[in-house]
Amino acid sequence: xxxLLRSRPYAFALVLFALLLIANIIAQPGFASPGNxxxxxxxxxxxxxxxxxxxxxxxxxxxGIDISIGPLMTVVxxxxxxxxxxxxxxxPWIVVPICLVIGAAVGALNGTLVTVFRxxxxxxxxxxxxxxxxxxxxxxxxxxxxxxxxxxxDLASSFGPIPGGLITLAVVLAIWFALSRTAxxxxxxxxxxxDAAAFSAGLDVTRVxxxxxxxxxxxxxxxxxxxxxxxxxxxxxxxTMYTLVALAAVALGGTAFTGKRGSLIxxxxxAACMYLITNVLSAAHVPDTWTNAVYGGLLLxxxxxSAGLAHATQAxxx
Numbered sequence: 001x002x003x004l005l006r007s008r009p010y011a012f013a014l015v016l017f018a019l020l021l022i023a024n025i026i027a028q029p030g031f032a033s034p035g036n037x038x039x040x041x042x043x044x045x046x047x048x049x050x051x052x053x054x055x056x057x058x059x060x061x062x063x064g065i066d067i068s069i070g071p072l073m074t075v076v077x078x079x080x081x082x083x084x085x086x087x088x089x090x091x092p093w094i095v096v097p098i099c100l101v102i103g104a105a106v107g108a109l110n111g112t113l114v115t116v117f118r119x120x121x122x123x124x125x126x127x128x129x130x131x132x133x134x135x136x137x138x139x140x141x142x143x144x145x146x147x148x149x150x151x152x153x154d155l156a157s158s159f160g161p162i163p164g165g166l167i168t169l170a171v172v173l174a175i176w177f178a179l180s181r182t183a184x185x186x187x188x189x190x191x192x193x194x195d196a197a198a199f200s201a202g203l204d205v206t207r208v209x210x211x212x213x214x215x216x217x218x219x220x221x222x223x224x225x226x227x228x229x230x231x232x233x234x235x236x237x238x239x240t241m242y243t244l245v246a247l248a249a250v251a252l253g254g255t256a257f258t259g260k261r262g263s264l265i266x267x268x269x270x271a272a273c274m275y276l277i278t279n280v281l282s283a284a285h286v287p288d289t290w291t292n293a294v295y296g297g298l299l300l301x302x303x304x305x306s307a308g309l310a311h312a313t314q315a316x317x318x
Contacts, residue, residue, distance in 0.1 A: 009254025010266030016252070018268050020276035027283040038158045041165030042230050044275050046073065049223035050242035051249035051271040052172050052264050053216045056119065057110075058250060060212035060226015061192035061259025064114070068125045069220045070242035071132035072106050076224025077137050078234035080152075082145035090149040099221040106132070111210035111240035129240070136236040146233040168226040169268075172219050176264050179215070188212060192259030248295050249274045251302035274298070 024031045030276050031040075043075055044099030050069055057066040108130065113124035155164035179185055190198040191208045194270075199205050223242075228234070253270030277298070278291060 007258075009261050010020040010263060010269050011254070012212035013266055013269035013273055016273050017276065020273055020280065023280050024276050024283070027280055031279070036298045038163040038165070039156075041163040041169075042226075043165070044158045044272070045165035045168045045226040046223055046230065046242065047245060047249070047275045048169055048268055048271040049073075049172055049219055049226055050246035051253070051267040051274075052176075053219035053223055054246040055255055055264055055267045056188070056212040056215045056219075057125075058255055058257055059188055059259055060209045061195055062114075062127050062209065063121050063257075064192075064209065064212065064259060065121045065247075065257070066107070066110060066125045066133055066213060066216050067108070067122065067243050067247070068110060068128035069216065069246055071129050071136065071239040072103060072217060073224040073227050073242060074136045074234070074236065074239040075132050075139070076102055076221055077228040077231065077238075078139040078145070078236070079145045080225070081232075081234040082139050082141075084173045085147035085149070086145075089150075092146075092151050093150075095149075096225065096307060099225050099233045100218055101221075103217040103219070103221020103224065104214050106218070107214040108210060108221070110217065111213030114213065115206045115209045121258075124125075125140045129243070133236065133239040136234075136239050138235060140236040144233050144235050148229075148232040150230040152225075153224065154184055158233070164229065167225065168222055168229075172222055173264065173268075175218070184208070184211065184221070192262075244292065244295050244299070246271075248302065251299055259279075270302075 005258065021032075024210075029089050030036060050073060053069045053073075054066055057064040057108060079102065080090075080099070081097055084090060084098065089095070110125055111127075112122045113119045119122075129280060141304055155168065157164055159167060187198070187203050187208050190201070190203060195205050198208075227238075231238075249270035250262070250267045251257065251270070252273055253263070253266030253268070255266055274295065
């Protein structure tokens with residue numbers, strides 16, 4: 001079992017996902033109905049993309065973490081609903097590039113603060129968390145802005161036979177797949193595993209880590225678009241909603257917070273587990289006030305499990 005988890009760290013999340021899926025189908029017989037897939041995937045997409053966006057920074061090692069992903073998604077959502085749509089700038093060829101640029105720019109700034117200015121990752125991204133939360137509140141003003149367009153409505157349902165949530169997830173995974181066809185992913189694993197050795201081997205560790213944060217920010221820009229499509233409004237109170245969920249999903253998916261192992265597939269499975277847990281708790285009429293407690297407990301269990309696996313690996317290597 002330990003050997004399987006070392007080679008496939010997401011195996012635990014995969015087994016848990018299967019069990020939770022069965023539990024959801026039993027609790028809600030219509031859950032697996034194809035007619036519900038577009039809505040289910042649209043709601044799941046922001047959960048999943050938040051986890052995927054949090055993964056590259058953690059994989060880059062050096063204590064890398066980005067806790068500004070949730071607020072960044074909210075700011076992107078707010079800008080679309082409160083700024084672009086009221087000014088009749090809701091066309092996809094306008095909205096999508098703006099979302100991507102905002103996300104990538106914030107991610108690059110986080111990466112620069114961490115690598116060039118030597119801020120601790122948690123400090124740098126916590127500061128960005130506060131800045132983005134305040135910006136979202138400022139954009140919101142005294143009322144909750146609302147709006148949608150034909151294509152964002154389709155993202156919340158379907159583009160023809162294809163669920164919109166599946167499209168946003170596929171775009172993120174396609175970008176990651178494209179990166180995996182280059183040397184970058186190997187460099188990211190090398191940097192996360194041992195940055196000193198990677199530097200000695202000639203890798204530009206600073207550039208690798210900045211690109212990791214930039215990639216996470218880019219994914220968050222897509223996540224903000226997915227969030228806006230589902231909510232059709234901008235609410236500053238959502239700014240920190242996905243932060244804990246994303247980190248718990250990443251840990252549950254087998255990504256080590258030390259940066260030595262991880263994958264987007266694991267984070268996707270971890271996010272699916274978090275979503276299914278939320279759904280089954282709702283079906284069981286568990287009060288919402290317990291949801292964050294469950295998330296925190298899962299995060300604690302996942303981190304302890306990850307640390308135990310790392311210890312077993314080191315003991316075997318010794």
